[in-house]
Amino acid sequence: MKAPERIRGARFTGIGYYLPEVVLTNADFERMLDTSDEWIVSRTGIKERRIAKPEQATSDLAIEATNRALADAGITPEDLDIILIATATSDMPFPSTACLVQNRIGASNAAAFDITAACSGFIYGVTIAQALIASGKARRVLVVGVETLSRIMDYEDRATCVLFGDGAGAVVMEACEPGDGVLGTYLKSDGSYADLLFLPGGGSRRPLTEEGLRNREQYVKMKGDGLFKYAVRAMVEAAEAVLREAGLTTADIDFLVPHQANLRIIEGVRSRLHVPPEKAIVNIDYVGNTSSASIPIALGEAKDKGLIKRGDRILMVAFGGGLTWGALLVKY
Ligand code: UT7
Numbered sequence: 001m002k003a004p005e006r007i008r009g010a011r012f013t014g015i016g017y018y019l020p021e022v023v024l025t026n027a028d029f030e031r032m033l034d035t036s037d038e039w040i041v042s043r044t045g046i047k048e049r050r051i052a053k054p055e056q057a058t059s060d061l062a063i064e065a066t067n068r069a070l071a072d073a074g075i076t077p078e079d080l081d082i083i084l085i086a087t088a089t090s091d092m093p094f095p096s097t098a099c100l101v102q103n104r105i106g107a108s109n110a111a112a113f114d115i116t117a118a119c120s121g122f123i124y125g126v127t128i129a130q131a132l133i134a135s136g137k138a139r140r141v142l143v144v145g146v147e148t149l150s151r152i153m154d155y156e157d158r159a160t161c162v163l164f165g166d167g168a169g170a171v172v173m174e175a176c177e178p179g180d181g182v183l184g185t186y187l188k189s190d191g192s193y194a195d196l197l198f199l200p201g202g203g204s205r206r207p208l209t210e211e212g213l214r215n216r217e218q219y220v221k222m223k224g225d226g227l228f229k230y231a232v233r234a235m236v237e238a239a240e241a242v243l244r245e246a247g248l249t250t251a252d253i254d255f256l257v258p259h260q261a262n263l264r265i266i267e268g269v270r271s272r273l274h275v276p277p278e279k280a281i282v283n284i285d286y287v288g289n290t291s292s293a294s295i296p297i298a299l300g301e302a303k304d305k306g307l308i309k310r311g312d313r314i315l316m317v318a319f320g321g322g323l324t325w326g327a328l329l330v331k332y
Pocket of ligand 1: 036158225261291319320321
């Protein structure tokens with residue numbers, strides 16, 4: 001009788017990211033709104049963010065990051081079993097952005113679908129990919145975090161629009177020996193705080209009408225102070241849970257890659273976890289908050305700069321609308 005297949009591990013074999021070329025600086029906002037570089041930098045740590053060109057949709061950004069991740073992994077689109085895209089800004093309500101990407105890159109053997117978990121989308125996506133690989137359902141999965149948040153920003157709402165930017169990050173995940181690759185995952189949600197960060201218009205509850213457009217329902221609404229209170233606590237809880245699951249402490253971690261929502265949140269999480277500053281990957285100053293794309297962009301940049309190396313233990317942690325939060329521990 002054939003021995004049952006062991007549960008398999010899942011590791012990152014390729015990482016790629018893409019930032020659109022157009023830069024929106026704090027000085028640009030000073031010309032558009034009643035705000036200042038001093039306020040934005042001191043309250044958020046953000047100096048500039050990237051914005052997709054009008055002709056660039058979410059799938060275009062996703063494909064740029066995907067091509068880089070596939071090249072890094074040394075595989076072709078046909079090798080993919082699953083394409084999983086985490087986004088809150090899909091090209092259109094359906095079909096999924098993943099299906100659009102599948103067609104354009106020629107990933108003819110892949111099943112493709114999107115997931116929505118706001119800023120935690122990449123953590124959720126990698127967790128699903130890991131489970132598909134562990135169960136033997138898939139051998140090679142592409143996970144993309146991608147957003148064109150500039151399309152859903154209210155550029156008259158100074159408390160929100162200065163925070164967010166556009167971008168994409170992608171990882172290729174492949175089966176490996178158990179104990180390598182993803183060492184632990186943790187996911188949580190609390191829908192009772194859905195009103196802290198949401199986009200009211202354009203769904204089945206409030207289909208867009210002329211009145212809705214006049215009321216700016218097509219744009220993101222955010223209660224920043226409410227989110228701020230939960231963010232640090234939730235991210236620390238997730239990081240500690242995932243470390244506990246793996247039997248490790250932050251002293252065993254080579255890098256912390258936190259979701260880039262606000263420099264003060266990142267610093268709060270880093271210091272409560274007792275991670276030294278040189279181990280925290282921070283790019284919020286020139287990328288802003290790119291929601292589900294923020295962790296894979298930061299990861300890709302750190303890899304390209306030679307900071308993150310094979311064998312490093314990397315702790316990733318995110319928090320966002322939903323509410324959703326979670327953490328990943330990966331041996332790269
Ligand atoms: O990606 C995950 C989800 N997002 C987050 O986790 C975001 C979490 N929240 C935050 O990062 C912060 O709450 C913000 C950066 C959004 C705001 O910082 P804050 O220190 O919480 O400021 P605040 O909301 O308490 O606002 C303070 C003041 C207000 O004026 P009044 O009412 O005190 O007179 C705002 O109107 O700052 C004003 N303000 C601004 N002033 C200049 C808000 N935005 C701006 C601005 N420029 N851009």
